[in-house]
Amino acid sequence: MGHNMSGLKYHMSLPVTVGVLLVGLPYSISLAAQWLYGWPDKPGYKKYIEALKPRRIYYLTKAVLESLRYLQYGKLYCQCTSWYENQENHKHYEKGITFGRRGNKLDLYYPPNNEKSEDVSAAPLVVFIYGGAWGSGERYVYCLLARQMAEELSATVICPDYCTYPKGNVLAMVQDVADCLVWAQESAQKFNFNKDNIVLIGHSAGAHLCALTTLFLIDGREELFIESSKQQDVTLSIKGIIGLSGVYNIMDHYEHEQKRAVEYVSTMHKAMNGVGNFAYYSPTHFLKKLSQEKLNRVPQFTLLHGTSDFIVPVESSINFSELLTSLSVKVTLYLLPGVDHTEIATDLMASNRRFYHLIYSCVKQEFRRFVGTC
Numbered sequence: 001m002g003h004n005m006s007g008l009k010y011h012m013s014l015p016v017t018v019g020v021l022l023v024g025l026p027y028s029i030s031l032a033a034q035w036l037y038g039w040p041d042k043p044g045y046k047k048y049i050e051a052l053k054p055r056r057i058y059y060l061t062k063a064v065l066e067s068l069r070y071l072q073y074g075k076l077y078c079q080c081t082s083w084y085e086n087q088e089n090h091k092h093y094e095k096g097i098t099f100g101r102r103g104n105k106l107d108l109y110y111p112p113n114n115e116k117s118e119d120v121s122a123a124p125l126v127v128f129i130y131g132g133a134w135g136s137g138e139r140y141v142y143c144l145l146a147r148q149m150a151e152e153l154s155a156t157v158i159c160p161d162y163c164t165y166p167k168g169n170v171l172a173m174v175q176d177v178a179d180c181l182v183w184a185q186e187s188a189q190k191f192n193f194n195k196d197n198i199v200l201i202g203h204s205a206g207a208h209l210c211a212l213t214t215l216f217l218i219d220g221r222e223e224l225f226i227e228s229s230k231q232q233d234v235t236l237s238i239k240g241i242i243g244l245s246g247v248y249n250i251m252d253h254y255e256h257e258q259k260r261a262v263e264y265v266s267t268m269h270k271a272m273n274g275v276g277n278f279a280y281y282s283p284t285h286f287l288k289k290l291s292q293e294k295l296n297r298v299p300q301f302t303l304l305h306g307t308s309d310f311i312v313p314v315e316s317s318i319n320f321s322e323l324l325t326s327l328s329v330k331v332t333l334y335l336l337p338g339v340d341h342t343e344i345a346t347d348l349m350a351s352n353r354r355f356y357h358l359i360y361s362c363v364k365q366e367f368r369r370f371v372g373t374c
């Protein structure tokens with residue numbers, strides 16, 4: 001009798017356990033995510049009601065589980081940190097040069113055969129701005145990328161840190177990128193690169209910052225707190241911008257985040273100082289308001305975007321290229337089949353990665369066109 005009872009209990013508890021797991025796990029995961037990164041922007045208890053909506057729970061759980069895919073980059077990450085820490089590699093780059101008003105640091109990677117270039121004209125400069133949703137990112141993670149890029153493009157490459165949220169908001173990030181460009185103007189002789197031949201390459205939020213900083217400089221914005229003559233010099237030195245899976249319209253991207261139910265846990269709206277400033281910090285919106293005279297100074301763009309990118313949809317680059325074309329700004333658009341949001345950056349780090357040659361062949365061709373060596 002006692003035995004039968006416990007058997008019954010067991011049979012009852014299995015479906016209950018499965019039920020609890022199926023419901024409880026997603027709720028725990030997505031509540032934890034919202035607790036850590038931000039509740040819905042609703043007054044009082046309403047934020048919890050919004051937070052508990054089944055649709056939100058479903059999509060948030062999905063987003064959290066999808067992010068487990070980053071675990072596959074563990075090995076690559078270790079390769080980066082060990083390369084960065086190895087003293088031997090210091091012949092390839094200068095580590096931790098301080099620049100700008102916030103004392104951020106940048107690393108500078110030499111082009112191949114830098115030593116014997118005394119009489120040859122100095123190498124062009126690439127400024128690489130990493131992504132990380134305006135809220136994360138560190139320059140050492142991109143050491144292998146910067147090293148390969150210097151090699152592939154025969155260019156000096158600099159990779160600066162910038163103050164991501166919550167250290168600073170988007171304006172501070174734009175100031176940091178601008179400071180980095182001012183630093184380049186002042187340090188070209190010392191490090192033997194051509195200060196008048198600069199290409200900006202940015203990934204994701206970094207592509208947004210490249211575009212936005214350039215537009216702020218062209219517009220001579222006082223908020224940059226940089227002398228206007230310096231702003232003009234910097235503007236003239238930028239020969240092209242290469243955006244990898246970039247965000248160019250913040251409102252459109254916010255709508256995409258809403259579809260994925262990540263708009264409140266995402267750093268974007270906080271880094272942009274709220275929804276009210278989305279237009280102001282969107283390169284798309286900015287371009288539409290520039291005078292023709294300033295539009296003429298906008299450098300050429302190249303936009304690369306993977307068709308398997310679900311974090312920033314490919315329409316972001318398609319829409320931006322259509323806008324640029326309509327304003328007669330030169331743009332080339334590459335849609336890369338099968339490439340996702342991370343691969344477009346991680347696969348630039350080592351030549352054995354799946355899309356290395358595909359992506360570099362586009363970047364190389366466009367880069368050469370920009371700096372005039374084809």
Ligand SMILES: *[C@@H]1O[C@H](CO)[C@@H](O)[C@H](O)[C@H]1NC(C)=O
Nearest residue numbers: 249252253256313315316319
């Ligand atoms: C692209 O443009 C279309 C039409 O204006 C718009 O509906 C869509 O949201 C845009 N998508 C992105 C991701 O920018």
